[in-house]
Amino acid sequence: MPTEVLMPALSPTMEEGTLAKWLVKEGDTVNSGDLLAEIETDKATMEFEAVDEGTVGKILVSEGSEGVKVNTPIAVLLEDGESADDIGEASTASEPASSNAAPADASEKTEPATGYGRGEDSPSNEATQGDKGDRIFASPLARRIAKDKGLDLSAIKGSGPKGRIIKSDVENAKPQEKTESPTPSGETAKPASASTGPSTEAVLKTYENRETEEVALDGMRKTIAARLSEAKQTVPHFYLRRDIHLDALLKFRSQLNKTLEPREIKLSVNDFIIKACALALQQVPDANAVWAGDRMLKLKPSDVAVAVAIEGGLFTPVLKDAEMKSLSALSTEMKDLAARARERKLAPHEYQGGSFAISNLGMFGIDNFDAIINPPHAAILAVGAGTKKPVVGEDGELAVATVMSTTLSVDHRVIDGALGANLLQAIKDNLENPMGMLA
Template sequence: MPISIKMPALSPTMEQGKLARWLVKVGDTVSAGDIMAEIETDKATMEFEAVDEGTIVAIEIPEGTDNVKVGTVIAQLAGEGEDASAPVAKPAAAAAPAPAAAAAAPAPVAAAPAAAPVKSGDRVIASPLAKRIAAQKGVDLAAVKGSGPNGRIVKADVEGAQPGAAAPVAAAAPAAAPAPVAAPAPVAAALPDFGIPHEDLPLSTMRKTIARRLTESKQQVPHIYLTVDIRLDALLKLRGELNAALAARGVKLSVNDMLIKALGVALTQVPQCNVAFAGDTLRQYARADVSVAVSIPNGLITPIITDASGKGLAAISTGMADLAKRAKEGKLAPTEFIGGTASLSNMGMMGIKQFEAVINPPQGMIMAIGAGEKRPWVLEDGSLGVATAMCATGSFDHRAIDGADGAQLMAAFRELVENPLGLLA
């Protein structure tokens, strides 16, 4: 029987998404790895690959449909040997037991044994890819428990199986609930019409998620803001010297690359701020992964520089350039933008002198960077001079981070920027 293709969870936080575009149509043949659709998630627009081989026999959800819940059947695929022209039977909901019968049924005393492999006559139901892998490994498909639709044996079932043996059998699970259907979009209060010419634009899935998460953060997370002025002259001088030395390697450090490194090192020096808050749990991280805000069309995404304190400046620079480029192209993997232990948002290149960024839960803090500018400055000898300086404002989750610890982090960050040789150690 046809395989039901369901709306995938393309990120750990995805609950629903928009089926932006189908790249296949009814009658098309697909193989494992073929791109079938583009799905707009809460983070980005991502490609959805086929995991089986066969012929598309039905498109259940048309392209452009919004708020499609994860697990919803979006298409049907006929496998090898199946009639692709036959109508697809819609799965019927299981009837609920009569109240009297349910009351009379004895309580279960033990778990039921795992179901035997499902067969159709004498043929084991398995995907073509699973059959090929089984033949290559010498796995007996008759002894393998299928985890696919209706007991179908799929690639994952045979990959871990030993030759002549069955793959590990999972404990019997309760009957699956009916597949969720696309939920209607929430209806917002209508905006009054004041007679001003206008156009109402629908929000993208990403913009809806940004709006929801920022509202939750400001409503649920008690923010405390700490601002310091930081002199940049030494950092700018070192950046110029390093770029001259790295030119032959095609590396050009930005001020932001150096600030990412400074925040990573500061977080390792003040681990009380490298934390995440969750109810009655406080998680303290042993590594500083810095999420860096990058503006993309219709939203914002935060690719992650992992182990920012342990990476060299050249590695941070090349890594950040690659992440930013792929972020704007919508080609980041979920692991590259979901997570992080703290964030950095730099609006200095836009001329913003100082701002307060909103924390991205469950992270405990975010650093907001303003523009560097010439200012009057009291020099080391007490005389008045001119220096290049900027404002940095840390937003801290006050449930997890005390003000004194936040102040210690800001002091460590300022020290590293004003004495940047410490970034090379």
């Protein structure tokens, strides 16, 4: 029986991807382990290997197709003795996704397993309860479009098999068809998309008489927009600010770099910040935690993520067990991660996880700013530039010091005010007494 090749989930959070390039063509014979295609996730391009052997009977999704859902059939493999005629109407009905759109509803067949599936179509109906308790059957693509348009699926009549709501049903539905339900306070609930700003049509109309250039969103930018919008709307942020004096650190760093020069290692201020945060998470262990929906997870090691700017977006590679590593080891690892991040060659396990993040814009001359927490992290440290400022010493005398402004953004569900203050104090103490970090 022909075997459907399904769009793989190349990371735990992947829901869709871009089929960047086919490495085989129809009629090619493949063995287990052979490379079939290059798949772009939101962060990286990864190669997809065959797990079965056979002949490529039909390619269902053309290369360059964006928004291909996980478990969508993308090709069909034939076994010995089978021909293209054996593929049948079920697979041939799967239209290739267009290069700038999600797969058509006919391609939205899914099966429980990731990788390959056998047999007849298994459409994903994803039944949910309507306001009146009725079960609503709709395709994943229809659900996504309905969410984007702020439509209530219970108010839409499906034209698919057994009344299933498909893409064309929600595309043809009018926003007014959404059934509004009262909130617990008795007020009318706003559409799900209300918080995302004006609709595409409204913005296009506003600027229709101005010269503009449309910029298509790639997977990374879409993910950044979705995750940070969700984070800002759902994570109860609060902010703690401290100025940190860097003169002792800068002097100590200069001495270390002279010692490390024969080994061609040059420590940056950011290396010290990573180490200081890693140690602070050990000194204030209750703050070394993440939010897990209905509970918190406290981490034993200090896994610190560091934001790295790349063209079109950013990565947050994670330095695991950072509290155990020397400054030189952290420096070398961070340079490697940053270089591969800019080439989009990081594997998912290298930028997922951690409980705490650092975003340093001081190198761009920014004095101070507030960073958005990257869930499920509980905190992120925004680091500004170190600048010469007048300060009042302990003896009351006016002096000049190199001062760096920091802001700790905190998830109040995980970290309360006093706990966050203790964490930021520990970071400050580590940076202002750098020799202690080597003890």
